[in-house]
Amino acid sequence: MKTMTNRSFRTGALLALVALIAAACGSSTADTAAESECFADPGLRAVEAADDLTALDGTTITLATHDSFALSEGTLEAFTAETGITVEQVAVGDAGQLVSQSVLTAGEPTADVLFGIDNSFLCRGLDAGLFTPYVSSGLGTVPDDLQLDPFNRVTPIDFGDVCVNYWTDALPGTAPETLDDLLDPVNAGQFVTENPETSSPGFAFLLATIARFGEDGWEDYWTSLVDNGLSVTAGWNDAYYGEFTAGGGERAIVTSYASSPPAEFLFADPPVEAPPTGVLFDSCFRQIEFAGILAGTEHPDAAAALIDFMLGSTFQEDVPLNMFVYPANSEAELPDAFIDFGPLADDPLIIDPAEIEANRDDWTERWNAIVLG
């Protein structure tokens, strides 16, 4: 009798599982529909690399970036020396502002090349038809998992991980190793993260939990985080320097970057032997930043040459210490602080950009209801 019950229970469970999978498939079919729109063949002709760069001598092109873009002096000048093309860089707000202003001016761009659209905004840009395809000669050095657009409308330039960090000496217990450890009562009142609607790392962490716990599990996870004394700030600065130990705050766990420990090491005052912070690698969401030739540019050839340069070693090796991200070119050499203190997650969490675009508003609304309700 008992076995029978067990068996029928099992059958029921199996049936339920099948139903669940079917439901999941149903919803993922819907997602695939959205995906196919974003990564469908745009039917655009790719820009061909110019055979003769001397023809471009004297051209001036504009590179639009977000405010976080920075290079060492002389890096862009090296490009000018190589090609005769002058680059004027223009910075516009944060990554969100950059994308939304580009969507607003789609077809009549303010620049020739855009740098700084990441995987969480990628499909918004592609859907708006911002970019012209171009297959860079440097793509061979870029790992396949960074090349998200099959039609090469955008080219991966750098990447990094948004991860939960902790201040080692301030932790009440042992260092957390999984996302579930943040629910441990010993870590009650220790975690501060950022609002996904006002902060890019905040949104990345929400995506990390969705990738980890799935469409059906992430809301429960956040409910438990709230029950365990979660705090939410508007931006990274208020979290890291307001509530986290770094600024004298009371909380020892914060959403930041995998590259934060190397920064803590390099900009410590007084200097330290090793960073005071560590990374919870189970929580890392991968952010990939792309560059693309803006549709409507009058200088597609020069723009293509700039994309090639951005994948070359001069540019790629200058990126880490100026922007605290990793070069997309796998042959570029990394600075010591990155090798010593800035390992990346082996198996970062990812979500398809098309799925992000299709669900962004829904996810953040639901997040609002749970966390801020």
Next chain:
Amino acid sequence: MERHRSWIGRSRAGTIGLVFGPALFLGIFFILPVTQLLIRGLGDGGGAAFIDTLTSPTIRSAAWFTLWQAVASTLLTVVVAMPLTAVLANVSFRGRRLVNALVTVPFVLPTVVVAGAFLATSEQLGLTTGTFALNRSVFAIIVAHVFFNVAVVVRTVGGYWSQLSRDDEHAARVLGATALGAFFQITFRRLRPSLLAASFLVFFFTFTSFGVVLILGGARQRTIETEIFRYAINRTDFSTAAVLSVVQLVVVVLLVAANLRLRGRLSSGDRIGKRLRPARTTVGAAVVWTTIIVTLGLLAVPIAALVEQSLRNGNGYGFANYAALSDRPPFLTVTPRRAVLNSVGFSCVAALLATVMGGWASFAIAYGSRRWSRLLDTAYLLPLGTSAVTLGFGVLITFDSSWYDIRQTWVIIPLTQALIGVPFVTRAMVPVLRAIDPKLREAAASMGATPGRIRRDIDLPIARRALAIGAGFAFAISLGEFGATSFVGRRPEFMTVPLAIGRLLSQPGDLLRGQAMALSVILMVLTTAVLMMVDRADGSVL
């Protein structure tokens, strides 16, 4: 009042001459871009977006919160600022100019820095929970708004007050009125137009406040301004953002119209311009200094925290953070020192533009025909009550042809900043111009002076203090401006101090944080120095 208006703006040509410049400036750099953006936003399915937006409960509660927190912030600002305003307008004492300048310091501090200081203070005072918590609460938002805006009341109202003739009040005292009675019966009534003008400026600042609401309000508080940002930037939903911008503009226009009506009723025919020097003290020195110390003390707590942090480094205290400003740290496109020079340059241009345009507009408002006067007065308040997103994106899609594409030149930065500075000039100047004794002008006219000559030789010298106040504000606003500047595409070499501070505070590392604090302190010192210079220029004239 009608008399001097008709006296100078009688001819059609006169009115056109007065109105032409300011109207053109506002038309090109504000009305055109904003209209373009609204048309774009409302173009596709605007009607439906209107209904959806206006019936959404989140947006309604955001609108309600925006309104009441702005009203509360404004009232509290006036209450906190009045004692110090009275002292500075009536008593001459050593260090008066310094106090006058120090009050304006909070105005230029980046929100992210001040919010940080507030959070630190709240922890030290143990005010982290409850209604009066200084973090994550409506109270925190209102207190921060007071902190930022006390200067508006102290300087605009004080500027007018210090020039009021005190004869009537003296007469009342002689006839047996108490000091307080004389104040409320006479002085307060006469101050009302300028008090109202200052209140409106504070109201619009707090109405469109962004960083303070976001950071100090915690994630829960939403205003129309933060909702515009959320829809336009996070969601690329320009139609909802446009509807919200329209709502914002409608509220602003309604309030300005109410203001005009009220002011019409309040005009009291004050006479100023007879003896323009600060009145002698009638209040005990103790009261004076208590007021100064208490008000400055309140403002000083967050400021002192900044100074302390800017001096702190790995080896204790010193000027290491300041010395480091001449090297370019990573993530910055220029050295912090260059950013300081940029900011000062932009601010000078913005202040100059705002003073010229604001001065011109003030004459048009004070002496132009009634219709033009009202129109211009209303229109020039609009930029204050408009979201940085709306203006920034409007500029972006308007100036897009190559021959007038100024989007990426440096000019666009001071231009947008001057728009916000102009209403400060007009709000300070118009009450003064209107109160100038018409006998002075009539005398000059009867001796053959032309209207232009009268403006130059009579009106301008008397209004110079007001002009200086406006110029000072325009400079300070421009120095601390972050919102609109961040929407305008900038060459890396044009990085300003607020942007540099934002960048330095966006990465871990005590060195970077120390430099950000040092830059904030430099902003404060610069403001104080420039405002003292402006105040002196004014003093030597009168």
